[in-house]
Amino acid sequence: MTNNILLCGVGGQGIVLTSKLTASAAMDKGYHVMSAETIGMAQKGGSVFSFLRIGNEMYSPMFGRKQADIIIAFEPAEAVRMLPYLSDSGCVIVNTHPVMPVTAVLKESSYNGEEMMNYLKGCVNDLVIVDGAKACRDLGSPKVLNMVMLGAAIRSGFLPFTIGDAERAMEKNVKSQFVELNKKALNYIS
């Protein structure tokens, strides 16, 4: 049994850290973990993804199309970009808040994420919509989006560990003064 997880979004949203934390929580449960992500030219503002695999029979850190059990998308267009990887029975957790690329500003494109959300609603059966901007406002920090998203993903039941497991992994990876805030963020979606 292998869990194929795909995290995606825009550089700077905390995707790589979330991937590490998920891996750490899974390892603590005794699972074997592999992952692969974009590094390098994709600096702040570029599309970022992280493939994460938890389980037994797996060889490659990446997986093919239609094999993701869950896509955790921090940005609506990035969810659409990675949608070919979703399995027919897979789930998508998506943050509604769009991130405008510089090129869109230059070309005065009207990208606002709505079109992407409509597309997702049309073709994903199991779609969990997270108002990430509201969550960050409620929690008082723009930096907790990743924990809100991870919390929502765990609630969906597609990850092989509990919120409590994620909390313990987070405590090991996050500076002590941010632990409480991140706990709240993990539990934001109930």
Added chain:
Amino acid sequence: MHKEFLMGNAAIARGAIAAGLDLICGYPGTPSTEVLETTAKNNKGDIYVEWSVNEKAAMELGAGAAYCGARTMVTMKQVGLNVAADPLMSLAYIGVKGGMVIMVADDPGPISSQTEQDTRHFAAFSKLPCFDPSSVQEAYDMIRDAFAYSEMYHTPVLFRPTTRVCHGYASIDVKDPEEYYTHKPEGFEKDPSKWVIFPKLSYNAHKNIEKRNIELSDVFSEYHRNAIILPAEPSCRKGIASHGISFTYVSEAIVDRSAPKLFKVSTPFPFPEKAAVEFLKDLDEVLCIEELDPVIERELTYVCGKYHLNTKIRGKLTGDVQTAGENTCDSVYCCIAEFMGWEKPAVKEMDAPPELPVRPPVLCAGCPHRASFYAVKTAMKGKKCVFCGDIGCYTLGNAMPLDMVDTCLCMGAGVNITQGIGRMDPGTTCFAFVGDSTFFASAITGAVNAVYNQADMTLIVLDNSTTAMTGHQPHPGTGHTMMGQVVDKVSIEAVLRGVGLKTVETVDPLDLETAVNTVKRVAEEKGVKAIIFKSPCAVLIKPEKPAVIDEDKCIGCKKCINSLGCPGIIISGGKVKIDSSLCTGCGLCSQVCPVDAIGGMDK
């Protein structure tokens, strides 16, 4: 032994430490950089770690250490090996005493490189043994083998992972410190007949190398990482040969399938010929799944000819596998399905998605390079100019709206290319842009060349006091070393004056008016002159207060957006706004605004 979740490059570093590493040196380059960084981070003080000024320097330093019996690793990306090719080719003849592993990371795609060159060819060209790991765990384990073979055969060896191994992560078995190999280098023992290269020595060494490589081919045929895996059905007369990360894609593709015979090649050079013959036995057809060049495919074709085997070898050369770009689980599955005659999965057509926003890499908000490019562009407006770029973050100055990189070839090339253009395209004002780390790595010779040969050009050094593109490594101008020392900074201005430039001006590019005036004045001068635009990388400094747009003053002309392309300036609700989460308060936009509507930051 315990489990850890490690990046491939970290696994390579940790594997080397467990194998008794004494010295590591290299030059940063994606995807190789984290090997040296991880070693430095895990250094108890008994390993000498340095970022050398370039790969050639690193290779020579590593050779010297290995002459002393030290276990040495030199790290670089594939194009770095081109820079280090001179010492590499000769060192192959001289050999080493301590184990020397040259870690060269290849980059299929390419994802962040100039070329898709294949270091396995470099191994054959230099006649050096080459190890090609397929996973994070194997990279960790194989480093020990690489050191052992290097020491046993007194030769440097190449170790060449690719990006997906370097940057992949896995929970792997890692040794505890008490399981580490330990030894002590003996020091340098004088022996001119051994360490001084002369034609006679080279002739003898060449003979020995050829003999050794025949022997190694046999040894590698028995090496357990060159694996032959028998087919699920003994009657199956098809086989797949693969290597590196692609082998894991092959393994994924045949899960739940009746698998053909497999050949995993972990030492592409010397090619394990006897193992190959064993693999080819009883096969009608073999598909080679490789990334970069068809190395295994050519070797197997050669083996078929040499041993009169009637096996059809397929791969890139026969059009069965893509010739360029990286493989994926999907691309490999398709190739195998075609080869095996499997039905391809029916693809349920989804509605065409809406047009997706493209997110090309851009200079960060507050990046001083943006200001430097804009200053030169403004100063030279309307003049016939050429702007030769170089390798680093500032290559991104090519993007609209800056559009300030006319050429980019390889490390340090811009300063020479601009001279060539100047010779053949008179009336062009010639500029070369080079970053501080690239300047030290390979632009100084270009500056000397320009001075000596009486070129007419302006060298722009973009000095952000770090090697930014690869993740902020120190260099000679930063005053820090990987051993944690604070040292004298090598001054770029002093270097340029030292090689004969009369005009070398250092300016803060974020002071736009001064920057523009300096460019205008310096560009007018004849001969070789330089401007050093000095301002630290925006990622490394604490941001100032973000800019604020005075909505009453803003006339919506969008000059700030259309001239700078800063990700910190956005349009929201039809109005120009500052994204305060990105803005660093660099103040460049406030100096561009024609109606003085941008303020707020501390200046």
